[in-house]
Amino acid sequence: MKIGALVLAAGQSKRFGGDKRQATLPNGKLVIQQTLEKVTSVFDEVLVVLRAEDAGLHKKLLNLFPDLKYHHAPDSGLGMGHSLASGIRQIEGWDGVFVFLADMPFVETETLIKLRDSSASVGMRNSPSSRPVDSPPSSRPVDSPPSSRPSEASGETSWIIIPTHQSKPGHPVGFSFEFFDELRQLTGDQGAKSIISSHKLKTVTMAVGDDGVLLDVDTPDSLNQKALDF
Template identity: 35%
Template sequence: MNVIALVLAAGSSVRFGADKRRATLADGRSLLAHSVARARAVFDDVRVVLRAGEQGEDFGLPADCRVIVSPDAASGMGHSLAVGAGALGDSQAQAVAILLGDMPWIESATLRRLADASSASNIVLPRHAGQQGHPVIFGRNFWPALGLLAGDEGARAVVQAQRDRCVVVEVEDAGVLLDVDTPQGVM
């Protein structure tokens, strides 16, 4: 598998009311540490985008987990995604899986299946019960477009502009839809 993982975790957790990345799950790990561990179980290279002044240790991430700092994280997910995509230049991967740091329940088998469907020239979208989910995997050909993103929209514009290059993978894994927006969602 020649896919790198980029975990976006530079958001401000406004709806959560506190820093949800630090919220503790039942196994004692932080929400972010759990999400990163899920990615590391499948992908050899996992990078995490954090806000300026933060370090992986702040969230219980492994010491060898590469952190990318998003200085303009407050301006929206697009900025963080652009910084993350810009930091992939040293990777030989053919695709990048964009994971969200608040989605800790995606199954390893699902991540493998999505990665297996990826190539340098396509965008892989998981769909469960008729709804598009995460992660989205972008072939290397689309990395320059990701590097131009700004604002709070994320990569939706890239996906919409490249509909003919999208591959939808139907999955039985509800984890591709489940994120944590409130403290009750951590339970």
Template identity: 30%
Template sequence: MDEHTTPRSTSTPQPVAGLLLAAGRGERFHAAGGEDKLTARLPDGRIVVLEALRRLQAALSPCGVGSVVAVVRAGREDLADLLRAHGAAVVVSARAAQGMGASLADGVAGWPDGRAVLVALGDMPAIAPTTLAAVAEALRGGASIVRPRHRGQGGHPVGFGPEWLPALRALEGDEGARAVVQHHRDRVQWLEVPDDPGCLLDVDTPADLARNAPLALR
């Protein structure tokens, strides 16, 4: 089996829900003179994390469960309230300071068995809706691990079938789910998205807001 393996088929579409990681400290954004990158505004006024949430919700709406859980760090009640107001359930990660892996593990700690998870990042507001929908649909069809690829580079979001929940719950530190993907490349279904550079673009500095803006209009 190679990395282009066709996903297994299922008689019943697999329920898929989304996990939006929004627990980072945004230290590079602060160091470059910005305030909070997740609540920063794109040039047209849209809020970074809410645009990422909106696109994830739209992609999941036809895919079974269709809900989104957002993970925030302790002390960000403002962000938690903002996300709840826009339809997300919120998990507060007490271990967010340890890194993305710990935040992801906390996010899926109470995840129901049998449900696939589509993992997106709160600082990536410019992923094409078609990319998000394609990853969600592949998961719904029974894919094990799904990731988009733009001109040879792996991007986001990343989807995991329910069989990976124990591994995700065991994550620690800052590596995130990268180790799961790298150690099981034979289970990955890559989706080529040559027209979506947004799947590679995050917001690390204030200058990235303008870089994301044209793609976030799609």
């Protein structure tokens, strides 16, 4: 399976009071630099979605990450949904995507590896060819016991994967290829919440001990909220 990462870096940073993507973390790295270093250490295919006017940042990132793909979302000012949809339209040949937020540099690398690898196991578990005849497909939480496994209405291999910490949903969120058409139609500032709400039976949660899946950089004080693993 070819699972890629889409990094949304087209937000307006209104609460931060400046460009938080280029704010400096305690380890001396930029917020977006730290995020991309973690993403690229786990995912081979990475697409970064920038604002239309981000020529300067694009040039800086090309020097740091020359092999990545970049896309300038023309309607990024209208909300995250527009940026996400614009980015998904650029993807070809991926079996699934994990959607990252550029202002979340505190997710641990081990968590990203688990999420990436879980997409393959979830797809196989839900596949009709990978289970005994007459057995139901699975939408259970990853690593939960069989007794907690609800059955789905169909045997499709589509999946949505959400990491949770202390029962709170976080990022990145993964989507199989079957949801790309819906993702391409998103608008507004709610991201993919509507898609997740409409496909609860396809949604798998993965509990992690990593609070980095919940922590974003919204204010200058939040730059110091967690030690970085590299």
